[in-house]
Amino acid sequence: MNSLERKRYARDTAAAYLYLAPALIIIILFNLFPAFYALYISLFDTNLIGRWNWVGFGNYMELFRDVDFLKSLANTGKYVLGTVPVGMALALLIAWLLNKPIRGLATYRTAYFLPYVTPVVAISIVWTWIYKEDTAGMLNALLGFIGVEPQAWLLDPKWAMFALCLMSIWRHMGYNVVLFLAGLQNIPAEYYEAAEIDGASGWSMFANITWPLLSPTTYFILMVSIIGSFQVFTQVYVLWPSAQGGPLGTTRVVVRYLYDQGWGAFRFGYASAIGYILFAIIFVLTLVQRDIVGKRVHYQ
Amino acid sequence: MSKNRKTLGMAVVYILLTVGAVMMLLPFYYMLITAVKGPEELYTPELVWFPKKFVWSNYAEAWNADPNFPRYFFNSAFIASVTTALQLATSALAAYAFAMIDFAGKETVFMILLGTMMIPSQVTLVPNYAIIARLGWIDTYKALIVPFVASAFGIFMMRQFFQTIPMELWDAAQIDGCGRFEYLWRVIVPLSKPVFVTNGLFTFIGGWNSFLWPLIVTNTAKYRTIQVGLSQFNQEFGTIPNLLMAASTLAIVPLIVIFFVAQNQLIEGIARTGLKG
Numbered sequence: 001m002n003s004l005e006r007k008r009y010a011r012d013t014a015a016a017y018l019y020l021a022p023a024l025i026i027i028i029l030f031n032l033f034p035a036f037y038a039l040y041i042s043l044f045d046t047n048l049i050g051r052w053n054w055v056g057f058g059n060y061m062e063l064f065r066d067v068d069f070l071k072s073l074a075n076t077g078k079y080v081l082g083t084v085p086v087g088m089a090l091a092l093l094i095a096w097l098l099n100k101p102i103r104g105l106a107t108y109r110t111a112y113f114l115p116y117v118t119p120v121v122a123i124s125i126v127w128t129w130i131y132k133e134d135t136a137g138m139l140n141a142l143l144g145f146i147g148v149e150p151q152a153w154l155l156d157p158k159w160a161m162f163a164l165c166l167m168s169i170w171r172h173m174g175y176n177v178v179l180f181l182a183g184l185q186n187i188p189a190e191y192y193e194a195a196e197i198d199g200a201s202g203w204s205m206f207a208n209i210t211w212p213l214l215s216p217t218t219y220f221i222l223m224v225s226i227i228g229s230f231q232v233f234t235q236v237y238v239l240w241p242s243a244q245g246g247p248l249g250t251t252r253v254v255v256r257y258l259y260d261q262g263w264g265a266f267r268f269g270y271a272s273a274i275g276y277i278l279f280a281i282i283f284v285l286t287l288v289q290r291d292i293v294g295k296r297v298h299y300q
Numbered sequence: 301m302s303k304n305r306k307t308l309g310m311a312v313v314y315i316l317l318t319v320g321a322v323m324m325l326l327p328f329y330y331m332l333i334t335a336v337k338g339p340e341e342l343y344t345p346e347l348v349w350f351p352k353k354f355v356w357s358n359y360a361e362a363w364n365a366d367p368n369f370p371r372y373f374f375n376s377a378f379i380a381s382v383t384t385a386l387q388l389a390t391s392a393l394a395a396y397a398f399a400m401i402d403f404a405g406k407e408t409v410f411m412i413l414l415g416t417m418m419i420p421s422q423v424t425l426v427p428n429y430a431i432i433a434r435l436g437w438i439d440t441y442k443a444l445i446v447p448f449v450a451s452a453f454g455i456f457m458m459r460q461f462f463q464t465i466p467m468e469l470w471d472a473a474q475i476d477g478c479g480r481f482e483y484l485w486r487v488i489v490p491l492s493k494p495v496f497v498t499n500g501l502f503t504f505i506g507g508w509n510s511f512l513w514p515l516i517v518t519n520t521a522k523y524r525t526i527q528v529g530l531s532q533f534n535q536e537f538g539t540i541p542n543l544l545m546a547a548s549t550l551a552i553v554p555l556i557v558i559f560f561v562a563q564n565q566l567i568e569g570i571a572r573t574g575l576k577g
Contacts, residue, residue: 009402015480016403023394024409026450031416034427041426048430094320097313111321113567114328117559119509121527122548125534126331129541134345138330141347173324175570182571231422234511241535255422255512263516268426275423282420 035279042273047266059273069274071249072257075161079253080229082165083172088221090169091176096210098177099184109181113174120171124238127167128154131239154239157247164235164251172228176221183217184210215297223289227282231255254278331552335359335545342542355542362546365537368521369547372529377554379444379525380507386449387503388496394450395458396484400470417452425512432517443517444525448507454499457573461495462488498569501562508555526551 017024042060045053063069098108115123130138133152140150153163191209200208233255236245243260245252254274262271334342336354363369397403398410428447437443465488473483489496514525521529530551537543559566 009404012401013403013405016397016401016406019393019397019401020409023390023450023455026390026446027413027416027452029431030428030447030450031419031424031452032412034424034431035416035419037427037430038423041430048426048433094317097317100310100313102310102313102317108317108321109567110563111324113563114556114559115324117505117555117566118552119511119527119530119555121509121511121530121534122551123327125530125544125548126327128534129334129545130327130330136344136347138326138347141349142326170324170327178567178570227420231420233422237511238531238534241538258422258425259512259516262426262429268430272426275420275426279420279423283418286418 038272038275038279041269042276044269045267046269048268055269059270060277062270063273063277068249068252069254069257072245072252072254075249075251076230076232076253078161079165079168079232079251080226082161083168083229084222084225086165087169087172088176088218088225091173091221092180092214092218094173095177095180095184096206098181109174109178112177115171116174118171120234121238123171124167124235127163128239131163155247157250160240160246160250164232164239164246167235167239168229168232172225176225179217179221180214183214187213219289219293219297222293223286226285226289230278230282230285233259331545331549334541335549337542358542358546359550362543363550365543365547366529366533368524368529369526369550371521372524372526373550375441375444375523376508376526379441380504382441383445383448383507384500384503386445387451387454388500390450391454391458391499392484392489392492392496394455395462396480396488398455398459399462399465400467400480413452413455417456421513425516428513429516438517439519439523441523444514444523447513448503451503454503457499458492458495461492465491494565497562497565498573501558501566502569505555505558 043056045055098105131153133155135141135144135150151159153159192205195205195209232253236251236253236256240246240251243264245256258271258274261267333351335358336356337351338353338355341348341351432438432443469487470483511527514528518524530547533547
């Protein structure tokens with residue numbers, strides 16, 4: 001670089017940071033710094049106002065013995081397992097059907113996508129009544145047509161997690177369908193034509209063409225769904241307003257517990273430690289998925 | 301494959317898709333019919349699927365049941381709009397630097413930015429609350445807007461788009477004596493309308509639908525958003541389904557309108573980038 005170029009580079013750098021400044025200041029203050037500050041807070045017993053007692057890793061030690069926390073972790077795990085595989089399988093089926101030469105694609109797509117843009121609070125209120133325990137509840141009324149006895153979906157510990165999962169699958173269906181459909185549409189038609197000439201069956205086409213070529217999409221949806229599921233909160237808060245979180249705490253998920261420890265019990269250090277464990281779990285899962293699932297992804 | 305089998309196959313496709321679509325829409329149907337039911341069709345042992353009488357006044361009654369509803373709606377609309385406008389501005393400026401300028405530390409800053417996308421918002425909930433409290437911003441619009449006026453994902457998306465604009469345009473503009481900012485404002489922004497629309501739509505929807513953050517940083521009705529207000533309404537009127545459904549419908553309607561106006565942009569936005577609302 002000669003001196004003229006160096007001068008110009010310095011001037012460009014100054015200009016660039018001027019353009020970056022507004023976004024960077026906000027992101028540093030409200031995303032980057034808090035990620036470290038959360039760790040700091042988690043080392044204290046604090047109500048954020050007067051009480052700031054250093055406890056070191058005490059909060060973490062307590063968490064590993066806290067049965068309520070461990071149960072909330074298990075509940076979250078159940079929620080992830082109850083929503084992600086079924087939700088993805090159904091979405092793939094719908095997307096696969098929508099990818100056939102059908103009429104009215106736009107109308108169908110609208111129907112499947114609509115729940116995704118609606119606010120979770122409003123929609124959870126609606127589902128509270130859909131799940132009502134008597135035959136005036138919509139789910140019981142529907143199942144009544146095929147002779148199923150009415151169930152107390154939200155009040156029965158046996159069904160509460162199922163109810164939570166069902167509603168979440170319904171709400172996220174459209175998002176997954178749209179992504180799967182885009183993935184399917186990206187697979188060149190020639191592959192299928194060639195396979196058809198070779199006399200391949202529908203199933204073998206799916207197994208040998210669709211599934212491998214769709215794997216980047218599947219992998220992406222899997223990652224986004226798992227990360228999103230670990231952060232579930234609003235549905236739980238609205239469906240079960242009591243702090244316990246569902247019958248016998250069966251639907252108290254991690255973020256619900258975090259919220260209650262922080263804004264219910266004013267144990268912000270403890271809440272922050274919960275947040276950090278959640279962060280660690282999501283981080284590890286992302287890495288594990290990248291190494292295990294990611295390697296099997298077939299990029300065209 | 302015989303023609304008959306193909307016809308049969310397509311019939312199955314249509315049946316499955318239609319049954320699925322009906323299931324997806326049923327909760328909305330339930331909400332709408334319950335919202336207009338009178339007590340005689342509401343409190344029945346069996347669900348009334350087709351109400352004979354539509355009590356439209358339920359909407360007015362729900363609206364008046366909480367005198368702060370207009371305030372909640374205004375707050376949500378105001379917060380979502382201002383956040384969207386500012387986020388588009390900060391993202392465009394930052395994306396411009398990443399896409400068009402060669403500067404010291406570019407790679408590092410960009411990597412850090414991508415890294416912040418990995419941090420779940422629940423982790424930063426307590427520290428951000430502490431920061432907002434320290435700033436004395438609890439129960440203000442600032443608390444509801446400022447933390448969201450920049451987005452790493454927004455920057456990333458815009459950068460991707462800006463990079464597709466040929467550099468020759470900038471060379472030509474320079475010859476015409478066009479400055480950096482003028483070039484961004486008069487050339488890049490008009491050329492990048494689609495990315496502004498998608499990014500803006502998702503930011504607005506995210507702002508309108510957000511719940512946990514407004515729940516913790518607002519204490520009074522004055523700054524409460526519609527989602528928090530609705531959740532409170534639910535706790536107070538939890539036993540009156542028609543009013544609850546009417547209120548829920550009112551909270552959903554603005555989004556349904558946006559959805560039908562901008563459906564294609566939303567769906568394409570997700571299909572292309574995996575954007576979340």
